[in-house]
Amino acid sequence: MNAPSITTSSARSPAVPTRFDLAAALKDSAKSALIAFGLSIPIVAYRTDQSGADLFLNPRWDMVAIFCAIVFGLRLAQHAFMASRAAREAVPSPTQATELVHAEPSAFQKASRFGIPFFLGVALAFPILIYLIQGGLNESRYWVDLGILILTYVMLGWGLNIVVGLAGLLDLGYVAFYAVGAYSYALLSTTFGLSFWICLPLAGILAAFWGIVLGFPVLRLRGDYLAIVTLAFGEIIRLVLINWVDLTNGGAGISSIPRATFFGIPFTAGEGGFADTFGLEFNGMHRMIFLYYLILALALLTNFVTMRLRKLPVGRAWEALREDEIACRSLGINTTNTKLTAFAIGAMFGGFAGSFFAVRQGFISPESFNFLESAIILAIVVMGGMGSQIGVAIAAIVLVGGPEVLRNLTFLQAVFGSGFDPNEYRLLLFGAGMVAMMVWRPRGLISERQPSVILKERKAISGSLVKEGHG
Amino acid sequence: MRWLQDPILDVQHLTMRFGGLVAINDLSFKAGRGDITALIGPNGAGKTTVFNCITGFYKPTEGMIALRKPDGSHLLLERLPGYDINWKAKVARTFQNIRLFSGMTVLENLLVAQHNPLMIASGFTFLGVLGLGRYRDAEKEAIERAKFWLEKTRLTHRADDPAGDLPYGDQRRLEIARAMCTDPLLLCLDEPAAGLNPRESLELNELLLSIRKDHGTSILLIEHDMSVVMEISDHVVVLDYGTKISDGTPAQVRDDPKVIAAYLGVDDSEVEQVEAEIGA
Numbered sequence: 001m002n003a004p005s006i007t008t009s010s011a012r013s014p015a016v017p018t019r020f021d022l023a024a025a026l027k028d029s030a031k032s033a034l035i036a037f038g039l040s041i042p043i044v045a046y047r048t049d050q051s052g053a054d055l056f057l058n059p060r061w062d063m064v065a066i067f068c069a070i071v072f073g074l075r076l077a078q079h080a081f082m083a084s085r086a087a088r089e090a091v092p093s094p095t096q097a098t099e100l101v102h103a104e105p106s107a108f109q110k111a112s113r114f115g116i117p118f119f120l121g122v123a124l125a126f127p128i129l130i131y132l133i134q135g136g137l138n139e140s141r142y143w144v145d146l147g148i149l150i151l152t153y154v155m156l157g158w159g160l161n162i163v164v165g166l167a168g169l170l171d172l173g174y175v176a177f178y179a180v181g182a183y184s185y186a187l188l189s190t191t192f193g194l195s196f197w198i199c200l201p202l203a204g205i206l207a208a209f210w211g212i213v214l215g216f217p218v219l220r221l222r223g224d225y226l227a228i229v230t231l232a233f234g235e236i237i238r239l240v241l242i243n244w245v246d247l248t249n250g251g252a253g254i255s256s257i258p259r260a261t262f263f264g265i266p267f268t269a270g271e272g273g274f275a276d277t278f279g280l281e282f283n284g285m286h287r288m289i290f291l292y293y294l295i296l297a298l299a300l301l302t303n304f305v306t307m308r309l310r311k312l313p314v315g316r317a318w319e320a321l322r323e324d325e326i327a328c329r330s331l332g333i334n335t336t337n338t339k340l341t342a343f344a345i346g347a348m349f350g351g352f353a354g355s356f357f358a359v360r361q362g363f364i365s366p367e368s369f370n371f372l373e374s375a376i377i378l379a380i381v382v383m384g385g386m387g388s389q390i391g392v393a394i395a396a397i398v399l400v401g402g403p404e405v406l407r408n409l410t411f412l413q414a415v416f417g418s419g420f421d422p423n424e425y426r427l428l429l430f431g432a433g434m435v436a437m438m439v440w441r442p443r444g445l446i447s448e449r450q451p452s453v454i455l456k457e458r459k460a461i462s463g464s465l466v467k468e469g470h471g
Numbered sequence: 472m473r474w475l476q477d478p479i480l481d482v483q484h485l486t487m488r489f490g491g492l493v494a495i496n497d498l499s500f501k502a503g504r505g506d507i508t509a510l511i512g513p514n515g516a517g518k519t520t521v522f523n524c525i526t527g528f529y530k531p532t533e534g535m536i537a538l539r540k541p542d543g544s545h546l547l548l549e550r551l552p553g554y555d556i557n558w559k560a561k562v563a564r565t566f567q568n569i570r571l572f573s574g575m576t577v578l579e580n581l582l583v584a585q586h587n588p589l590m591i592a593s594g595f596t597f598l599g600v601l602g603l604g605r606y607r608d609a610e611k612e613a614i615e616r617a618k619f620w621l622e623k624t625r626l627t628h629r630a631d632d633p634a635g636d637l638p639y640g641d642q643r644r645l646e647i648a649r650a651m652c653t654d655p656l657l658l659c660l661d662e663p664a665a666g667l668n669p670r671e672s673l674e675l676n677e678l679l680l681s682i683r684k685d686h687g688t689s690i691l692l693i694e695h696d697m698s699v700v701m702e703i704s705d706h707v708v709v710l711d712y713g714t715k716i717s718d719g720t721p722a723q724v725r726d727d728p729k730v731i732a733a734y735l736g737v738d739d740s741e742v743e744q745v746e747a748e749i750g751a
Contacts, residue, residue, distance in 0.1 A: 305600060312599045312606070313582075313589040316575075320583040323572035330526060330564050331584045331653055332557030341596070451576045453614070455630040459576075465635040466574030 025079035029072045036071035040064045066415075116390060123151075123296055127289045137285040144288050146404055148295055148360065152353055153400045155299040157380040157392040159349030162306055164378065165387035166315065167342035168322030168469015170227045173214070173234025174377050177207040177347035179241060179369035181354020186254040186364050187247070196260055196359050200352060207351025208344040210237075215343035219336055234374050241366040253365025260359045262290055291360050298356060302349045303389055309345070310452045318342050319387075319452075322469035376400075379430075383437055385444025386468060394445055399430070474503030474706050478539060479657055479689045480525070485534035487520050487713075494520040495531075496713040502657070502706065504539070507683055507690045509700045509721075512710035513733055518693045519567060521710070522661055525691075526564045527553035538562065538657065558587050563655035565646040567662050567693075573635025577626055577645055580634050581617035582610075584652035589613055620648040624678065640671045644678070651682065658682065660692040664699045672696060676703050701725065709733065 045064050046057045122129070126147050130140040156178065163171045184203035188194045194202075218229045241248045248254065259267065267274045267287035274290075275282040309315040317338045320328050328335055358364050380399050384391035403426045413420050441447065447463025478501035487495040495517045502508040510518050523529040525536055525548060536548040538560045546560045556562050572580050582589070592609030593599030599606045621627045624644040629637060634645060643663060650658055663679075664672045680703055682688050694700050700707060700721065707724040709717040711733040717724050724730055 308600050309596070312593050312596055313586050314593075314596045314599075316579060316583050317586050317590075319575060319579075320572045320586075323574055324570050326528070327566070327570040327572065328583070329528075329553045330557060330566075330570075331586060331649070332554050333583070333586050334552075334554045449574060451579060451631065453578055453582060453610075454576075455578050455614070455618070455627075457631050459631050461574055461576065461633040465633045 020080065020083040025076060025083075028079065029075040032075040033068045033072040037064065037068050040067050119390070119393065127292055137283050141285060141288065144285070144292050146401065148288070148292050150397055150400045151292070151295040151299050152357060152360075153377065153380060154393050154396040155295065155302050155353045155356075156350060156377045157384065157396050158299065158302040158306060158389060159346050159353065160377050160381050161346075161384075161387065161389070161392050162309070162318070162349070163342050163346035164381050164469075165385075165392075166306075166310070166322065167318040167339065168386075168467070169218075169339060169342060170223070170230070170469070171343075171346070172227050172231035172371075172374055172378065173237075174230075174346070174350055175369045175371070175373040176214070176234040176237035177211060177350030178354040178357065178373065179237050179366070180207045180210050180347075181351030181356075182358040182364045182369070183241065183248060183254070183354075184351065185355035185358040186257045189258045190254060190256070193258075195264075196258070196355070197263070200355050203355035204348040204351045207354065208348040211343040211345075211347025211350075212340050214347075215340040219339055231371070231374075234369075234371060238366050238369050241369070248366075251366060253363060253367075255363045257358050257362050257364065259362060260287065260291060260294065291356075295353075295356055295360075298352055302352070305345075305349075306389065314338065314341055316452060323467050379434065383434065383444055385446040385448075385463070387449055387466070388444065388446040391444055391446030398433075402433075403430070473506055474501045474508070477504045478502060479504040479506075480508075480691065481535075481537040481539065482521075482525070483535045483537070485521070485524060485536065486532050487517075487524055487529060488532045494713055495524070495710075498534075498710070498713070498715055500708045500715060500718055502689060502691050504541075504689055505683065505687060506705040507679065507692065507703050508706045508708065509704035510691065510693050510708050510710065511695070511700055511724075512716075515712075516710040517713040518710055519661060520713075522564065522659055522691075522693060524549070525556075526562060526659060527551060527556040540656070557653055557655070561654065561656040562659065563650035563653045563657070564659040565643075565650055565661055565663060567665065569639075569642045569646055571634040571642055571646060571649070574633060576631050577621070577634050577637070578614070578617055578630045580645060580649050581620060581652045582613055584649045585613045585616065616652060620651055623681070624648045640667055643667065643671075643675075647678065647682075651686070651688070655688055658688050658690045660690065660694075662693050662695065664694055664696040667696075669698075672699060675699065679703055 041064070044067060045060060047060055049056045049058050127140070127144055130143040130147075131137060134140040134143065156174070159177075160171065160174045163169050163174070181203040184206045185196065185199045188199045188202060189196070214230065214233050218226050221229055242251050244250075261267070262274050265272070265274050265277055267284075267290070269275070269282040273282065274280075274286050280286070306315075310319075317328065317333050318341075320331075320333065321335060321338055321342075325335055328338070357368070361368075376399060380395045381392055383399065384393070384395035403423070406422045406426055406429065409422045413422075437444075443463035443466075447466075448460040449463065449466045450460060451458065480502040482501070483499045485495055485498045486493070498517075498521065510521060512518055520529065524531045527548065531549050534549070538546045538548055540546065548556055548560055548562070551560060572583060575583070589606070589609055590596070592604065593606040594604045598604035618627065618630075621630055624647065626637075626641060626645055626648065629641065634642065637645060643666070647658075647660065647663065660679075664675055667675060676699060679690055679692075683690055692699075692704070704721055707717075707719065707721050708715060709724055709727070709730050716729045716733055717727040719727070
């Protein structure tokens with residue numbers, strides 16, 4: 001559409017403060033809509049439907065109207081955007097000044113002072129809040145379930161953050177450790193009848209062991225090669241789970257995995273159950289709320305350990321490794337061991353999350369551990385900002401909670417017709433969101449790095465100085 | 472001739488080949504304990520390759536690199552894994568193109584350099600995560616040491632800034648401070664004065680002399696800036712095309728015709744004479 005643009009011409013004279021010329025913008029938008037109308041008559045207005053040997057023309061003037069309205073709206077929005085940008089450019093920005101200007105704390109710094117206690121408070125009070133809002137335990141089932149799902153991904157994101165964000169090793173097969181943890185719990189509990197609290201550390205140890213097993217061959221690899229080997233490792237684990245039918249029951253999965261107990265007290269209706277012991281009326285939601293707090297505790301443990309490790313020599317060595325491996329070696333850091341610890345500890349938290357997954361579902365199959373899971377976890381870490389704990393948590397909420405919100409956008413059916421299922425466009429929107437992120441915030445939501453030790457004054461380190469690691 | 476009586480570093484018959492290219496050809500030299508030894512030579516003479524062999528980044532094709540500890544025991548550097556050359560043999564180095572951890576603060580850079588002692592103090596992370604053991608004290612000690620070197624390199628006011636934000640000269644000094652935080656016996660500096668202005672270059676000389684005097688650290692340096700080389704070094708080794716062409720005090724080396732020939736070329740009459748000899 002080559003309609004003359006009125007606002008771009010005014011943007012070229014930034015000295016004059018631009019005012020948004022509404023009449024001209026409306027006129028131009030109407031022109032665009034007219035062109036769209038002309039174009040859509042041959043393309044959209046009639047649909048050919050075949051019925052037997054005959055072709056019928058079905059008029060679709062409503063679609064034409066929608067297209068024209070969209071074009072009109074977009075053109076108007078474009079004018080408004082251009083005008084506001086021109087107005088902004090006319091006034092010099094204080095951040096463009098070359099001399100020292102008064103340094104305002106960044107939006108993140110302002111938000112983080114309240115943000116972290118706020119997030120923690122909401123996470124702790126979430127089941128209660130939902131109970132109050134939804135007005136009943138059974139009504140809040142969906143939301144508590146969603147909370148558990150999001151927290152599982154927060155935990156996985158924090159676990160992978162150790163490998164990708166801190167040590168700078170790109171791991172595309174993280175879901176393998178998730179699977180190892182899940183199958184460890186499933187097999188140990190169904191075969192030997194071990195309780196969840198014994199299996200949890202065992203699952204972590206086994207996952208860490210496999211982390212080291214993966215670590216050894218990939219130590220020499222960097223960048224793309226490392227990514228491909230880790231990707232292959234994830235697939236190998238999945239294929240082994242499918243094909244080793246004797247042990248894992250193959251693609252049919254393992255069912256009737258023992259449910260979680262409240263430190264030995266089962267969540268059952270009868271005598272000696274949780275409700276009975278505490279004098280409550282039996283409700284299946286007790287178990288859900290317990291699971292919610294269990295995963296919250298596990299996620300917070302992951303976070304606590306990671307924060308602690310960052311202040312220990314091993315954490316600094318991981319970050320140094322991400323910055324410059326050769327310099328690390330010249331300073332006497334055993335890069336092999338350092339990489340292996342990153343793999344092992346990251347895998348251990350994946351294993352914890354996996355055994356939680358198994359105890360929550362009660363059924364696992366290899367289908368739950370496909371590459372898409374790895375991709376989502378990695379997307380959470382990259383989108384959150386590599387190395388940033390709070391950023392990863394926000395990204396997990398957006399990436400896991402977002403599709404669920406999409407499921408509820410039923411009003412879109414009024415626009416696109418009753419056959420429209422917004423959930424089918426989940427991945428499309430996911431992709432669009434990622435592209436938008438990479439354009440506007442290429443280093444993730446929170447790209448600043450917080451120093452692990454300070455002498456006098458805490459200063460956040462700009463993301464542009466922090467390296468991503470080379471594999 | 473201290474380097475012959477009490478060498479800290481004894482390089483013998485060092486040869487390094489990359490495929491058909493002979494980067495170092497049968498090089499032998501000694502660096503004296505407490506000396507500042509300069510390794511000079513025209514571009515491409517193999518100086519950095521010698522450094523990479525000493526500090527374990529290359530495994531030499533042939534030859535021996537022995538480090539003599541103060542108690543007289545030997546360590547063969549070519550047999551140690553790369554990271555042990557710093558930790559066990561106490562050889563630290565800097566790089567020609569600065570290799571700082573640019574996204575970490577200046578102080579963090581200096582703490583990473585003290586990784587191994589801190590790792591032991593944190594019970595190889597196990598005790599540290601639980602908050603047990605004496606890690607807290609060890610970290611305080613490490614920060615004190617870092618502060619000492621920050622003071623010495625005049626970087627205290629930049630301690631909490633990211634290393635990548637420092638100006639070039641400061642980055643060079645920080646790299647030396649970081650290497651010194653590993654408490655080395657031998658400090659290998661790869662062109663420490665490259666890109667410094669004359670004033671910074673003078674300060675560097677003072678810093679290096681004080682490192683040698685106050686800490687007893689021997690220094691091996693590659694340098695093109697002759698004002699640095701001639702002023703502070705006790706011993707100069709000259710390389711050309713991977714072979715040693717001269718070895719001695721700065722004064723001896725300066726007057727060596729081979730060195731002058733390598734750097735400045737020879738008279739036309741000499742070239743004609745050689746051409747006549749080979750019948751060109």
